[in-house]
Amino acid sequence: MPANVPTNAEFEELSERVENLEEANADLLERVEALEENDTEEPPVDPPVDPPVVVTASIFSNLVPTNLTDADTVPIELGTRFSPSVNGKIHALKFYKGAAANGGTHLGRLWSTAGVKLAEVTYANETASGWQSAALSTPVDVVAGTDYVVSYFAPQGRYSATSGALASPVTAGQLVAKRGRYLYGANGGYPVNESNANYFADVEFEATGATTPTNPTTGILNLPRKPWYGGPSYYQQFSKAVAAGWTNPAFFPIAVYFGKPSHAGQLKAAGINTYLGAEHDGSAITSITGLGVSVIAQLEWTSAEVGSTAGVVGWHTDDEIEMNGSYPTDAARLAQHKADVASARAKNDGRFINTNYGNGVLETFWAPGTMPQYVAVDDLTSVDKYAYTSPAVNYEFNRSDAFLSTGKAAASAGAYGWQQDQMEKFSNHTKPNWVFVETAKPILIESGAKVITGAQIEGAVWNSIIHGAAGVLYFQHSNDGSGTYSLITGPNIAKVTAVNAAVQALAPVLNTQSYVWNFGAGLDTMLKVKDGSAYIFAMTDGSTGSKTFTLPAGVTGTTVEVLGESRTLTVTGGKFTDTFASEATHHNYKITL
Numbered sequence: 235m236p237a238n239v240p241t242n243a244e245f246e247e248l249s250e251r252v253e254n255l256e257e258a259n260a261d262l263l264e265r266v267e268a269l270e271e272n273d274t275e276e277p278p279v280d281p282p283v284d285p286p287v288v289v290t291a292s293i294f295s296n297l298v299p300t301n302l303t304d305a306d307t308v309p310i311e312l313g314t315r316f317s318p319s320v321n322g323k324i325h326a327l328k329f330y331k332g333a334a335a336n337g338g339t340h341l342g343r344l345w346s347t348a349g350v351k352l353a354e355v356t357y358a359n360e361t362a363s364g365w366q367s368a369a370l371s372t373p374v375d376v377v378a379g380t381d382y383v384v385s386y387f388a389p390q391g392r393y394s395a396t397s398g399a400l401a402s403p404v405t406a407g408q409l410v411a412k413r414g415r416y417l418y419g420a421n422g423g424y425p426v427n428e429s430n431a432n433y434f435a436d437v438e439f440e441a442t443g444a445t446t447p448t449n450p451t452t453g454i455l456n457l458p459r460k461p462w463y464g465g466p467s468y469y470q471q472f473s474k475a476v477a478a479g480w481t482n483p484a485f486f487p488i489a490v491y492f493g494k495p496s497h498a499g500q501l502k503a504a505g506i507n508t509y510l511g512a513e514h515d516g517s518a519i520t521s522i523t524g525l526g527v528s529v530i531a532q533l534e535w536t537s538a539e540v541g542s543t544a545g546v547v548g549w550h551t552d553d554e555i556e557m558n559g560s561y562p563t564d565a566a567r568l569a570q571h572k573a574d575v576a577s578a579r580a581k582n583d584g585r586f587i588n589t590n591y592g593n594g595v596l597e598t599f600w601a602p603g604t605m606p607q608y609v610a611v612d613d614l615t616s617v618d619k620y621a622y623t624s625p626a627v628n629y630e631f632n633r634s635d636a637f638l639s640t641g642k643a644a645a646s647a648g649a650y651g652w653q654q655d656q657m658e659k660f661s662n663h664t665k666p667n668w669v670f671v672e673t674a675k676p677i678l679i680e681s682g683a684k685v686i687t688g689a690q691i692e693g694a695v696w697n698s699i700i701h702g703a704a705g706v707l708y709f710q711h712s713n714d715g716s717g718t719y720s721l722i723t724g725p726n727i728a729k730v731t732a733v734n735a736a737v738q739a740l741a742p743v744l745n746t747q748s749y750v751w752n753f754g755a756g757l758d759t760m761l762k763v764k765d766g767s768a769y770i771f772a773m774t775d776g777s778t779g780s781k782t783f784t785l786p787a788g789v790t791g792t793t794v795e796v797l798g799e800s801r802t803l804t805v806t807g808g809k810f811t812d813t814f815a816s817e818a819t820h821h822n823y824k825i826t827l
Contacts, residue, residue: 505734
């Protein structure tokens with residue numbers, strides 16, 4: 235038998251193997267057909283997520299020089315002596331170019347005050363005018379409380395400046411500009427000459443650490459300070475805010491959301507000094523600002539309607555953009571937000587940019603990991619989650635790991651202060667944030683929705699402030715049956731008026747940097763010093779009853795004045811005790827140092 239002809243046994247074995255293969259192939263074909271029937275669409279692909287951004291801040295970024303192009307044509311190095319209040323990194327150098335006449339190759343430099351050059355960049359791809367920026371190849375570490383000089387070389391002169399602007403320090407967030415610097419010369423160099431002029435040399439600064447302890451001096455506590463955005467001097471960057479008195483330490487923003495222009499007089503009488511958004515009902519915006527009430531106008535108001543009105547201090551760009559379902563992905567929402575802010579900033583009219591946020595504060599499903607990118611482009615933020623009145627909000631709080639880790643109850647004053655902590659974390663303490671507090675039943679239709687009580691309003695306001703809120707913001711629109719505008723016809727007008735008066739009376743104290751100190755178990759506190767006295771703003775961690783305060787060294791007074799309550803307490807052995815009737819109870823204390 236030829237070798238290539240199988241035997242009967244071999245043929246049977248081959249036939250069995252072929253049958254097995256045919257069965258396996260048929261099974262595979264059935265599985266493929268089932269997949270084709272059930273999975274007609276491509277598997278979903280997660281949208282690209284922007285890499286984390288570095289949150290940076292500058293000193294003068296929203297200012298415009300009064301002298302755009304100086305007549306001086308001599309080569310000159312122009313700079314700013316500045317210091318950070320926290321440790322950080324310089325990522326880029328920048329300067330303001332008033333016109334193309336400020337020509338030639340510009341060099342940016344960062345120096346120690348000993349004249350050691352720490353970094354140098356060449357400004358490439360400059361525009362004809364406006365802020366010019368150049369990134370450092372390697373960020374430079376800077377130390378809290380240490381002076382540095384940032385400068386740029388203008389080979390043809392014709393620089394921009396504002397005379398006298400640095401006659402006293404200018405604080406913006408965690409940076410303090412102290413003096414202008416300059417040096418004439420063909421190649422520039424370390425600018426040794428000081429001036430009170432602002433030459434608009436600036437940096438992009440990332441805060442990376444907390445403030446260093448304050449050196450002990452007479453009447454000042456030898457304690458570390460809490461990081462903060464800089465207080466009222468932060469608004470020095472915005473000419474309209476300056477004109478409206480926002481840099482005055484006696485001014486503390488107390489705002490209403492989308493107030494009706496015709497209500498401005500009544501709202502002012504209740505202690506409201508700012509509208510965040512104003513109903514665009516055909517009224518002139520001066521019907522509000524003419525009463526001395528500031529406006530942060532939504533973009534529904536045109537530049538023509540607003541004009542140069544000094545009382546319009548900012549633009550409100552977006553409300554809860556991170557939750558806006560009109561955009562399919564978080565990346566799309568973030569892109570839209572950046573575009574909205576850029577549109578408002580292009581007005582270049584001396585007004586700051588505000589955005590209000592909602593569920594992004596929870597760190598759950600909305601803006602997952604991207605909230606720092608949202609707030610990075612804002613000048614002032616705010617946040618609204620109505621913890622006292624909305625069961626749906628309580629539900630969202632209780633599935634937020636970030637909130638649950640605090641051990642706080644969702645329907646509590648502590649939930650409002652927590653929102654402030656979150657917003658400070660997102661901005662790295664570089665900008666002011668306001669916390670919303672509802673004043674009745676904030677347009678809620680879900681089962682179990684409540685009307686907030688006056689005591690709860692007071693607790694929410696003070697807990698927000700204790701945690702660093704730079705302003706109070708009320709949501710007054712209501713469906714509790716007393717009328718749409720609950721600061722005009724609602725049940726809590728008298729309480730809100732009293733709370734606002736108490737806050738405003740303490741504005742010079744609230745507008746100072748807080749100290750770090752733990753007064754004792756079960757307490758939630760803020761410590762400040764003003765004019766030889768320590769001020770303690772206190773609530774509890776949600777518990778009630780008697781609480782004991784242990785005072786830091788340097789607070790030597792033996793009598794505690796309980797502000798607004800017509801009573802005093804006695805200090806014994808560096809301690810005093812007081813009682814808190816409910817989780818919303820607050821007490822403000824004053825003790826002589």
